Amino acid sequence: xxxxxxxxxxxxxxxxxxxxxxxxxxxxxxxxxxxxxxxxxxxxxxxxxxxxxxxxxxxxxxxxxxxxxxxxxxxxxxxxxxxxxxxxxxxxxxxxxxxxxxxxxxxxxxxxxxxxxxxxxxxxxxxxxxxxxxxxxxxxxxxxxxxxxxxxxxxxxxxxxxxxxxxxxxxxxxxxxxxxxxxxxxxxxxxxxxxxxxxxxxxxxxxxxxxxxxxxxxxxxxxxxxxxxxxxxxxxxxxxxxxxxxxxxxxxxxxxxxxxxxxxxxxxxxxxxxxxxxxxxxxxxxxxxxxxx
Amino acid sequence: xxxxxxxxxxxxxxxxxxxxxxxxxxxxxxxxxxxxxxxxxxxxxxxxxxxxxxxxxxxxxxxxxxxxxxxxxxxxxxxxxxxxxxxxxxxxxxxxxxxxxxxxxxxxxxxxxxxxxxxxxxxxxxxxxxxxxxxxxxxxxxxxxxxxxxxxxxxxxxxxxxxxxxxxxxxxxxxxxxxxxxxxxxxxxxxxxxxxxxxxxxxxxxxxxxxxxxxxxxxxxxxxxxxxx
Numbered sequence: 135x136x137x138x139x140x141x142x143x144x145x146x147x148x149x150x151x152x153x154x155x156x157x158x159x160x161x162x163x164x165x166x167x168x169x170x171x172x173x174x175x176x177x178x179x180x181x182x183x184x185x186x187x188x189x190x191x192x193x194x195x196x197x198x199x200x201x202x203x204x205x206x207x208x209x210x211x212x213x214x215x216x217x218x219x220x221x222x223x224x225x226x227x228x229x230x231x232x233x234x235x236x237x238x239x240x241x242x243x244x245x246x247x248x249x250x251x252x253x254x255x256x257x258x259x260x261x262x263x264x265x266x267x268x269x270x271x272x273x274x275x276x277x278x279x280x281x282x283x284x285x286x287x288x289x290x291x292x293x294x295x296x297x298x299x300x301x302x303x304x305x306x307x308x309x310x311x312x313x314x315x316x317x318x319x320x321x322x323x324x325x326x327x328x329x330x331x332x333x334x335x336x337x338x339x340x341x342x343x344x345x346x347x348x349x350x351x352x353x354x355x356x357x358x359x360x361x362x363x364x365x366x367x368x369x370x371x372x373x374x375x376x377x378x379x380x381x382x383x384x385x386x387x388x389x390x391x392x393x394x395x396x397x398x399x400x401x402x403x404x405x406x407x408x409x410x411x412x413x414x415x416x417x418x419x420x421x422x423x424x425x426x427x
Numbered sequence: 428x429x430x431x432x433x434x435x436x437x438x439x440x441x442x443x444x445x446x447x448x449x450x451x452x453x454x455x456x457x458x459x460x461x462x463x464x465x466x467x468x469x470x471x472x473x474x475x476x477x478x479x480x481x482x483x484x485x486x487x488x489x490x491x492x493x494x495x496x497x498x499x500x501x502x503x504x505x506x507x508x509x510x511x512x513x514x515x516x517x518x519x520x521x522x523x524x525x526x527x528x529x530x531x532x533x534x535x536x537x538x539x540x541x542x543x544x545x546x547x548x549x550x551x552x553x554x555x556x557x558x559x560x561x562x563x564x565x566x567x568x569x570x571x572x573x574x575x576x577x578x579x580x581x582x583x584x585x586x587x588x589x590x591x592x593x594x595x596x597x598x599x600x601x602x603x604x605x606x607x608x609x610x611x612x613x614x615x616x617x618x619x620x621x622x623x624x625x626x627x628x629x630x631x632x633x634x635x636x637x638x639x640x641x642x643x644x645x646x647x648x649x650x651x652x653x654x655x656x
Contacts, residue, residue, distance in 0.1 A: 305527050309516045315479055316514040320528045320569060321502030 136273030141392045143271065147280035149388025150287035151349065154342035155365035156372070156380045157294060158215075158335020164311040164375025165331050167230070168223060171237040173339055173365065174358030175244035176218075180211030180340020182248055185257050185353035200261045207344045208337050215336020219329050241359065248355040256352035265348055279348050286345060290338055291381055298377070303330055311375050364391075367407055371414045373421030383422060386410070430455040430607050431476070431577055436484035438468070438475050445471045447631040448484065453577060453624075458599065458608040460618045460639050463628035464654045469611040470511050472628070473579045476609075477501060477508050488576060503530065505576035509583060511611075513566040517555025521546055521565055524554050528569035538605075539568045542598055560591040567598060577607045584614045596620050615655060619643050627652045 155177060162170050184207030191199045222240065226232045265282065268275040298304035306327045310317045317324050342361070347353050368387050372379030387407050394406035414421065429452030438446040445468045453459045461469050475482040478498040486493045493501050502508070516524050525539070525546070540547045543564040549557065554565055563583055570578055583599065584592040596617045602608060603621060612618050618625070622639035635642065635652055642648060649655055 302526075305519070305523055309519060309523075309527055312516050312518055313514055315498075316510065316516070317527070318498040319477055319479065319502060319508045319510065319514075321499050321530045321573075322527070323497075323499045 137396070139272045140274035140276060141396055142389065143274065143276045143284075144280050145389035145392035146385055147277075147283045147349075147388070148391060149385040150283040151342055151345060151361070152364050152368050152387055153287045153381055153384035154290060154338045154345070155361055156368040156384055157290065157377060158331075158338045159365055160369045160372065160375060160377060160380045161294075161307070161331050162335050163369065165307055165314070166223075166227070166328055168233055169230075169237070170223075170335070171234065171362070172218060172240040172244070173237075173335065174360075174362030175241045176211050176215050176336040176339035176358070177343040177346070177361060178244055178248055178355060178358035179214045179343075180207040180336075181343030181347050181353045181357065182252070182257075182355070183207045183210035183340070184344045184347060185259050188260050189257075196260050197262050203260075204344045207340050211340020211343065212333045212337040215339070216329050216333040218336075219332035223332070224325065224328070241362070245355050245359060252355070254355065256350075256354040258352050259347040261348045266351075277349075279345070283345050283349065286341060287384075290341065291377075294334070294377060297334075303327055307331060364407065367411050371411055371421055376421070379422040429453060430489060431609065432485070432487045432490075433472075433476070434485040434487075436472070436475060436482060436486065438471050438480055438482045440471070440480065445631055446475060446482070449628065449631070449633045451626045451633050451636055453607060453609050455607055456603075457623035458603045458610050458621045459624040459626060460622035461609060461611045461626050461628065462618065462642075462653055465613075467628045468631045469628055470581055473508070473581050473609070473611060476579060477506065505574070507570035507573065507575035507578040507606075509566050509570050509578070509580040511581040511585065513559075513562045515554040515557070515562045515565045515569075517553065519554055520551050521554055521557070522550040524565050525568060525572060528572050530573040534572040535574070536572070539571055542571070542601065543568055560587050560594075563587065563591075563595065567595075567602075571602065575606050577609060578602065579609050581611045582613060583610075584612065584617055592617065615643060615649070615653070 155173065159170060159173050162168050184203040187206035188199045188203035191202060218240065222236050223233065226236060265279045268277050269281065298308055306317060306322055306324065310324055310327060314324055343358065346357055346361070364387060368383045369380060371387065372383030387410065390406050390410050391403035395403035398406070431453035434450050435448045436446050437448055449472065461472060463469050471480060474480045476486055478496060478501050482494065484494060488504055488506065493504070519527070545561065546564055546568055549561065554562060557565065567583065583595050587595065592614060599608065599610065599621045610622065618639060625637060625639040625642045626633060627635035629652065
């Protein structure tokens with residue numbers, strides 16, 4: 135029983151990490167129709183900005199280094215994503231093939247650049263000791279970082295929902311997901327919303343990078359690319375452009391992966407997620423399709 | 428000087444040369460009807476004026492060129508738009524649809540709710556759950572919230588029950604007292620009631636410009652140009 139509980143909580147934790155990456159992907163595709171293959175780069179940049187900042191703050195306490203490093207990771211991730219939209223994506227709206235080429239290229243180039251500067255080895259990250267300890271729940275010893283990932287994802291989900299429901303930009307984004315041309319025909323410069331959505335996606339992905347640093351205990355230049363594959367699966371299962379669908383799909387994918395790895399065979403988790411994707415697409419070709427509203 | 432001047436306007440949609448150098452003026456005040464058979468380019472003309480399709484040629488509002496201006500700036504210069512298929516945001520409430528359209532510091536909710544009291548009652552209802560007529564009210568109301576120099580209205584009575592057609596015609600008549608309207612409309616009864624001038628398109632070209640009542644009184648011309656008996 136405690137094993138099932140442990141697998142369930144860690145599966146939800148893994149899903150929470152996927153949600154942080156996938157929420158931005160989903161928002162970006164929903165509003166702009168851009169399949170952003172560079173989204174993993176936002177995670178990598180946030181992750182390394184956190185590690186780099188921490189490594190330059192040797193005289194401070196671990197908690198202070200962790201908090202300042204995390205803040206730096208979030209800011210750099212958000213700014214990097216906004217710049218990508220302004221410089222690379224904006225000139226290519228309505229040119230989807232070029233968008234794919236540019237974002238794939240940027241994803242590869244970012245990993246290559248990080249590797250060229252800091253090498254291919256994963257870099258150890260400093261974080262408060264209590265995050266590496268466990269808490270016993272129903273007999274299961276659950277890593278504290280799992281609770282942090284779940285909590286942060288819930289906060290992000292709540293904040294995004296409030297932003298979409300209660301702010302003018304949220305209104306513009308929800309309307310833009312339905313009919314972008316009509317939003318501009320109401321006198322709204324929807325390009326500002328595009329930049330904002332990219333920045334939000336960048337911050338969320340950087341957050342995933344920071345939590346990933348703690349979860350895996352290192353900053354790894356290839357983590358963004360490997361997690362991006364699962365984030366895409368989550369977005370497709372949840373329904374492209376649907377935040378609630380993304381949240382539900384993230385949890386489902388995390389749980390399926392954990393259960394399959396333990397109950398079937400280690401390594402079958404990834405395959406089972408791909409099978410799940412196939413089944414969902416056969417049953418509901420547009421994914422689970424919850425809407426923003 | 429006309430309020431809106433269209434000169435040598437061309438639009439290509441794929442391989443098709445939909446608008447082939449059309450030219451017409453929209454005088455200030457009243458309703459100018461843009462007429463023609465199905466598929467002659469009426470909706471494309473309005474979309475071209477709004478910058479929603481790539482176009483070549485000149486479109487000037489009060490003498491100021493709009494042809495290279497992006498859509499949102501055209502709207503901010505005072506061009507309102509009510510699209511053919513209403514295009515309300517189905518996942519937003521009526522109130523959110525209206526709030527999204529707010530542009531002026533003092534949006535004209537009093538006018539909108541005076542014209543469409545039903546929208547006030549249905550403020551919290553999702554626009555996607557409204558009837559076609561109610562969605563048309565939302566689409567027109569969005570355009571009326573702000574003061575416009577000219578309103579482009581595309582087939583507002585399309586698919587509506589006769590009673591609602593009359594109601595929409597009433598609204599158009601009242602709106603035309605407040606602002607200039609360029610109206611695409613297939614229902615000639617509505618055109619007869621509200622329009623002062625008429626521009627007739629045929630296969631992407633302007634084939635007639637003149638007073639609307641004069642055109643509609645000439646049954647042979649109506650039959651020849653609009654294909655209506």
